[in-house]
Amino acid sequence: MKAIRCTVWGPPDGLTFDTLPDLVAGAGEVVVDVRAAGVNFPDVLTVQGKYQVRPPLPFTPGNEFAGTVRAVGAGVAGFAPGDRVIGFTRTGAFAEQALAPASALLPMPDEMDFDIAAAITLTYGTAYHALADRAQLQAGETVLVLGGSGGVGLAAIEVAKALGARVIAAASSEDKLAACAAGGADVLVNYERDDLREALRAATGGRGPDVIVDPVGGKYSEPALRSIAWRGRHLVVGFAAGAIPQLPWNLVLLKGASVIGVFWGDFTRKEPQSHLAAMARLTGWIADGTLKPLVSRRYALEATARALEDMAARKVVGKVIVTP
Secondary structure, eight states, X not given: OEEEEBOSSSOGGGOEEEEOOOOOOOTTEEEEEEEEEEEOHHHHHHHTTOSSSOOOSSBOOOOEXXXXXXXXXXXXXXXXXTOEEEEEOSSOOSBSEXXXXXXXXXXXXXXXXXXXXXXXXXXXXXXXXIIIIISOOOTTOEEEEETTTSHHHHHHHHHHHHTTOEEEEEESSHHHHHHHHHTTOSEEEXXXXXXXXXXXXXXXXXXXXXXXXXXXOGGGHHHHHHTOOTTOEEEEOOOTTSOOOOOOHHHHHHHTOEEEEOOHHHHHHHSHHHHHHHHHHHHHHHHTTSOOOOEEEEEEGGGHHHHHHHHHTTOOOSEEEEEO
């Protein structure tokens, strides 16, 4: 099989496109013929050795995929060759075949295509876990989404709207804000052009957002936190801007606010039943049209490095996928 390999820590242009032996399913494992694999910002960090988890070298990067079951190992129940599945693993998705424990797979709805199925686990799973679980978002509350045009950002806009919230989306260009508007955002803020705090004050009548979804970090986190409403919840999702902000804790005290960590990957492993229930709700929303994931570009498997470079350069709107 063909696979992308990371043999040294570094930028994506150091990845190789190699031929490997076909995978073999061990006890409790499933081999999947990958039809599409989602590209996410953690993939960029992982190949550089900068993510929270560093897999041993060499490895095949990529952690979400959709495809058909090729083979099952001993003791696997509920999956058989030919079944359409959605998978999430720490590594291994950027290849023609992926190996995963059966517990990391979900049945793929018949009406869903592989591109969409490969684009929903991390972004929509993160957004739902952040808003419904960690923030306990209530209908009628106001949500600020930083980096609104990214994969997690657009998912957060849609999930927040599905939960009955009013959404303020912030992004760095008019094209990106247009994608936020198409996703259902009620208020748009260009935080490269406008003063973020003034824009939030105007959009909320001075009250501030109840919930902040922050997958960006960098220079935007502090002004967002300074604007938060009383008893607001600032969700720390990631640091796409590159810098981890040093927030003044007196702001949390003065607003009676909470800063809440969101680590969806470990949530799926430590609370698998809650993860399955969340994914069931999300796939139901996709099936009935409540959620409409945006896949903006597709890359061939051998062009995976370019996909990661575009992700790192913040050129991506919505989700992009690799198609072996």
